[in-house]
Amino acid sequence: MIEEVTPKKSLGQNFLKNQITINLIDDILDIKEHDKVIEIGPGTGAITDNILSKTKNYIGIEKDRKLSEKLLKKYKSEVKILNQDVLDSDFSKLFDKNIRLVGNIPYNISTQIITKCILERENIISAHFMMQKEFVDRIQSSFGSKIFGRLSVYCQVFFNVNKYIDIPADDFYPKPKVESSFFSLVPKSKIVLRDDEIEGFLKFVKEIFNTRRKKIKNCIEIKNHNMYVNIEKRAEQLSIIDMVDLYRELKNDGSFI
Numbered sequence: 001m002i003e004e005v006t007p008k009k010s011l012g013q014n015f016l017k018n019q020i021t022i023n024l025i026d027d028i029l030d031i032k033e034h035d036k037v038i039e040i041g042p043g044t045g046a047i048t049d050n051i052l053s054k055t056k057n058y059i060g061i062e063k064d065r066k067l068s069e070k071l072l073k074k075y076k077s078e079v080k081i082l083n084q085d086v087l088d089s090d091f092s093k094l095f096d097k098n099i100r101l102v103g104n105i106p107y108n109i110s111t112q113i114i115t116k117c118i119l120e121r122e123n124i125i126s127a128h129f130m131m132q133k134e135f136v137d138r139i140q141s142s143f144g145s146k147i148f149g150r151l152s153v154y155c156q157v158f159f160n161v162n163k164y165i166d167i168p169a170d171d172f173y174p175k176p177k178v179e180s181s182f183f184s185l186v187p188k189s190k191i192v193l194r195d196d197e198i199e200g201f202l203k204f205v206k207e208i209f210n211t212r213r214k215k216i217k218n219c220i221e222i223k224n225h226n227m228y229v230n231i232e233k234r235a236e237q238l239s240i241i242d243m244v245d246l247y248r249e250l251k252n253d254g255s256f257i
């Protein structure tokens with residue numbers, strides 16, 4: 001199907017064309033018959049063929065109308081392909097819990113997809129995505145690294161992040177300017193925050209990384225400088241546990257609400 005399509009840059013259309021990589025992804029996914037899979041942007045069906053050979057509990061969400069029509073023609077009534085924007089989709093209305101998300105994600109919506117996974121984390125059991133390598137390195141980086149940032153914390157609070165492979169630009173048509181990585185997010189069974197702390201903590205993390213060059217003591221107006229966590233450090237130098245402790249200390253003494 002790939003040869004019949006004129007790729008649209010606006011929809012981040014870089015189609016996987018290397019069958020060896022496609023099969024490697026299939027091995028990593030290890031889809032079982034009972035799995036409920038939502039594929040984001042099936043495109044020309046590069047990953048879809050393998051998924052459908054394992055499970056029929058499949059829904060593809062494809063924004064490109066022409067591509068979704070081609071997919072429906074190719075797979076007939078066998079599958080459900082929704083022609084809609086994934087960012088307007090409510091996964092919990094498509095399958096009841098335990099959803100496996102899969103997708104070669106357009107680079108321009110990567111951050112929104114991660115945010116969506118966080119919001120819908122109770123409905124999914126795993127998300128396996130291909131995204132820009134630089135972006136994946138960022139979300140799985142640890143404190144002390146220059147690339148450790150807000151998104152790394154957001155992801156690692158809620159998910160175990162695991163990168164499997166880097167994929168060269170040559171494996172795609174058209175060839176993108178960047179390398180990609182295939183990785184997974186698996187929701188943690190227990191997170192370090194209580195439910196009533198989540199919203200405030202995410203706000204706190206955003207605030208301390210907005211001024212990442214500044215020491216913590218200069219990012220936030222702190223009433224009591226006698227803190228357990230070292231406020232001489234910058235946000236990127238704090239572990240997630242330190243950030244949670246600091247957030248709780250600041251909340252308790254009224255410096256951060």
Ligand code: SAM
Pocket residue numbers: 011012013014015016017040041042043044045046047061062063064067084085086087103104105106109
């Ligand atoms: N899965 C195919 C592959 O690996 O060859 C296509 C991947 S291509 C990088 C991204 C796909 O996502 C395209 O088919 C594009 O039309 C679709 N897409 C882009 N934005 C979307 C959105 N907001 N919602 C749903 N699909 C989207």
